[in-house]
Each structure stands twice: as C-alpha cells, then as structure tokens.
Amino acid sequence: MKKIIFLGYFITLTLFALFSYLFIDPNFIYLKPFYTGFFILNRQLATLTYTAFIVVFFLFYLSFFRLTLKNLISKKELLLLIVGSGLILLFAYPAILSFDIFNYIATAKVTFFYHENPYLIMPIQFANDPMLLFTHAANKVALYGPLWILITGVPFLLGFNNFLLTLFNFKLLALLSYLLASFFVYKLSDKSLKVLMLFSLNPLMLVETLVSGHNDMLMIAFVLGSFYLIKNKAGNLLLYVFSVLIKYSTIFLLPVYIYAFIKKVDLKKIFLSSAILMLVIFFLSPIREELYPWYAVWFLPFLILYSTKKEVILFIALFPFALLLTYLPFMYFGFYSNITLFSKTAIIILPLVAWISYAILSKLRSKLL
Amino acid sequence: MLKFSKFLIACLFLFLLLTKSSFAASSYVLPYPSTMPGSIFYKINLVKEMVLKYWYFGDFGQFTYNLKESDKYLVESKTLFEYQQYLLGYRALQKSDTYFVKTLPNLNMAKTRGKDILENRSILSQAALKHIEVLSRMRASVPSSFLWQPEKVGSTNLNLRDAIDSSIKLRTNYL
DSSP, rough: OOOHHHHHHHHHHHHHHHHGGOOOTOEEEEEEEOOOOOHEEEEEEHHHHHHHHHHHHHHHHHHHHHHHHTTSSSSSHHHHHHHHHHHHHHHHGGGGGOOOOHHHHHHHHHHSSSSSOOOOOGGGGGGGGGGGGTTTTSSSSSOOOOHHHHHHHHHHHTTTTTHHHHHHHHHHHHHHHHHHHHHHHHHHHHHHHHHHHHHHHHHHHHHIIITTTOOHHHHHHHHHHHHHHHHTTTSSHHHHHHHHOOOOOOGGGGHHHHHHSSSSOHHHHHHHHHHHHHHHHHHHHHHOOOOOOOGGGGGGGHHHHHHHOOOHHHHHHHHHHHHHHHHHHHHHSSSOOOHHHHHHHHHHHHHHHHHHHHHHHHHHHHHHH | OOHHHHHHHHHHHHHHHOOOOOOOOOOOOOOOOOOTTTSSHHHHHHHHHHHHHHSSSSSSHHHHHHHHHHHHHHHHHHHHHHHHOOOHHHHHHHHHHHHHHHHHHHHHHHHHHOOOOOHHHHHHHHHHHHHHHHHHHHHSSOOSSSEEEOOTTEEEOOOOOHHHHHHHHHHHOOO
16 A cells, blocks of 8 residues: 555656646747647646645645554655655756746856846846746846855856756755755654654645745755754854855844853754744745745744644645645636735635634633543 | 018027027936045945945946946036035046946947847946036036145146036047
8 A cells, every 4th residue: 555655656746747847938948849838728727737736745745644653654765755756856847836946047147157246237137148038037136145146056057058957957956955954854853754754745845845946945954954053062153144145034043043052952942933933924924025835944844843743733734735725826817916816815814714723622622621 | 581581580589489408318317416525424435435346246247336436426526516615526527437437348348248238338328418418517517727725735726627528528429
C-alpha cells in the first residue's frame, strides 16, 4: 500500500509538472514551440484541473502524515520523498501562478549583464531586451535585499546568457534553499520525522518554492540556521542578518533575537513568538501590496516546529490549502476585478473561521468532559 | 495703397495682440532648491554627493547621477542669484555645467555597450530645454558683471551674463 501511495505521489507530481507547461505565457519566446494557449482558451478546465491537483496533493499530505504517525515511513523513505519532489518539480514551468522568478532574473540581468545598480535602474529602461515581453514587474527597481541580488549572480552567470538555463538555475537555487530549510527543520526538531514531513511535504512549500521558485524559503532557511546555532550555543546574528538581507520581512523577528540573547534559550518560546510575529506581518502585508500565498512560508516552519498538536496540524493543512486555492478566481476569470478580489478574500477567511470555530468547540468540549 | 497699409497695420496689431512672447518650454521637472552654502547640511550634502557617485554605478546610473547633480546646482544657482549671492551662484552654475557635460559621454558609452539610449537621450534633450528656459530667465535678472571684493584678497570681476550665455550655449548642443 505504501509503495502505491509513493508511486501515486510521484506520478501526480510529474503530471503537475507537465500540467504547468499549459500555462506558458504567449510572450514567453523561449518556449514558443510548447505554447498551446490552453489556459486562455480553457479557463474552466484549467481551474478545475488545478483544483483537483491541489486536493490530491493535500490527500497525499494527510496520507504521509498518517504513515509517519504509525512509524511506517523511514528516514530514508522520507528523504526519497523530499528529494524526489524537489527533482520532479525542478522541471515544472515556474510561471504558472506567479511571475516573480522572471523579476529575479531581470534584476540579476540589470546587475550582472548591464552592470547597472538595480536599486536605481529598472529593467524597462533596457528597451530592446526580450525579457520585457514577459516580465511583469519590469517597471520596478529591485525589491529585495542586496544579499539576494548578490546570490542571484551565481545562477545568472552560470546561465551563460541562455535564458532557459538561467531559469532552471534559479529553480535549482530554490530547490537548494528548500533542502537547506528542511535540514535545519530536521535538526531543530531533534530529528523528528513527523516535523520534517509536515514541513517539507506541505503542498504550499512544494508549489511556492519548488514550482514558483520564490526566494522566501532562502530567507527562512537563514533564520532556521541561526536558530540552530542558538540551539547549539553558537548563536550569533550573522545568519539572521543574511536573512534580512535576502528579503527584509524577517527584520520583524528582531525582538525574538533580543529575547534569545538576553534570556535563557527556550526554543519552543522562540518558535512560538517567531510564528506569531510572522503571522502578524503576513496578515499586515496587504498594507504594502497584497496578501500572497507564498508569504505563508514566513510563519509555517515556526508553527510546525512549535507544536504538532491536532489543532496546529489542522491549521497547517487547512490554511495552506485555502491559500493555494486563492489563485482560482484569477485563473478562472483571467482578470482582476471586485469579484476576483472578493472571492480571494472569502477563500482566505472561510477556512480561518472554520478553524477558529473548531478550536473553540474542541476547547469547550474538553472543558465539559 | 493706404488701404493696404491700414490692412498691414491691422494685421500687425492683431499679430502683436495675439502673440505673446514665451520662453522655451519643457515638461521636464527640476528639483526643489536643496540646502544652501553656509548651512551645516550643505557640507553633509557635499559628502552625500561624493558617496552617491559610487552608488550610481553603470552607464545609465552615471548619466542619472550627473543629470541630477546638474539639475540640483542649476536650481541652487538660480536661488542664489535671486538673493544676489552672485559669487556663490556663479560657482553653482559652473558646477552645474561640469555635471551636465558628463551626461552624454555616459550615454554614448552605454550605446557602445549595446544599450538602447533613446529614452535617456530624450530625457537629456528635455532637461537641456528646461535648463535653457531657467537660464534665460536668470539672464534677464542678473547684472552683466559683478565685482567681488573679499577682505584681504584682490577683487574678482564676475561676468555673470557671459557665464549664463556660455551655459546656455553648452546646453544648446544637447537639444
């Protein structure tokens, strides 16, 4: 049975990777022969198929959780699932849900190809660059930290001016950050396979990091690394500073570090306070721009490390599920309007309300019993 | 003939009535005046100016930097002239010129490196037009020359209008 689940999981991942190529942008000249226009011509079918994939991914997630609870998954098998997921999704087309990876490459190109300051010069200022055809934020200067820009020099330069090679180098960077974060989660959880599984095989982590290639995972990997150093009494702020210099969001964890350095280290408290702080920042993100699903990477690892109680597990399954479904309104309608925004908000709020109700009811029930 | 003369006079009158003299106009926007010489912040700004030179690396970066500094010093010069601080205004104008001539070589360098410079070249033309517009107004309000007599040192005659004319001529080449 276990082998069938594993096989089914890998087949589903492969099918999803193939499915992602139906979302190739019409202006993405580098994969023009593979462009079908499917997602534009068959929005209903594309939306339904995507939903089915997400549902199946979460069913696998729950199956893996049950197998881990029963100690039916060995360390080696879990490693196979993690590395296998990474390798399959490495070849998925990254711009199915977000175009951020193109922005990363555009910023790296401004820096390492045009030798201009990406904090001053926008990609759009290079009028004949073919990247402008499909880069969605070409009219913005660099949004991320200087360390991120420096790191992107490696995949960019190793692309040797071949766009597809560069693109998959950036995906490889995302895969490495995912593996690094998984390693630190495993170490921080005292080598708990359950915690590692809950983190690494969470479909939101897989889709947002391994498919879309977001840099949030690298930012969090550095924080997890710094917590690991704190755990081993070798704590210094270097890895934390690295994290802030990737993407500034983790600056809000500064009180946690101050606490960790002043008081005696209590990892559970560190994880809880980190989860709360990043969750607050997550919900405040619409002030700056919009609440994006991949921002959940900011708090989920800390929540998973804090507790694997039933309520928490329900949250880390239910909320990412809802977040991955927030793509549906745009996928279905193909444009942003009041109805898409309303649907998106409803998709985020409803599961939260359901979870809060469940948490309150179980608390009341336990008090009554 | 008289009728024709009357007609010509009427035409001339109409022409004068309907035509208003105007300066060269550009949509390019100059910055607000920054801190002025004598202020402690002015010295800090000089340090900032030096640091920013390295922050604005790259051909387009250097182009933007030089144009921004040229704009800043032009506005400074205009403000100082308005307060009859002719020596300081004269120096600011010279600085503005120095920065302005450094703009185009950076664009030419960018072009040789395969960058499309059309948009930046257009920005430079607009900037040159705006500078000429401001300089023309300045020219009308300053004395043709100014004798600067500092204590303990010999006097210096500043040919203000010649300096402004020279600045206008310099920018005309960039239109």
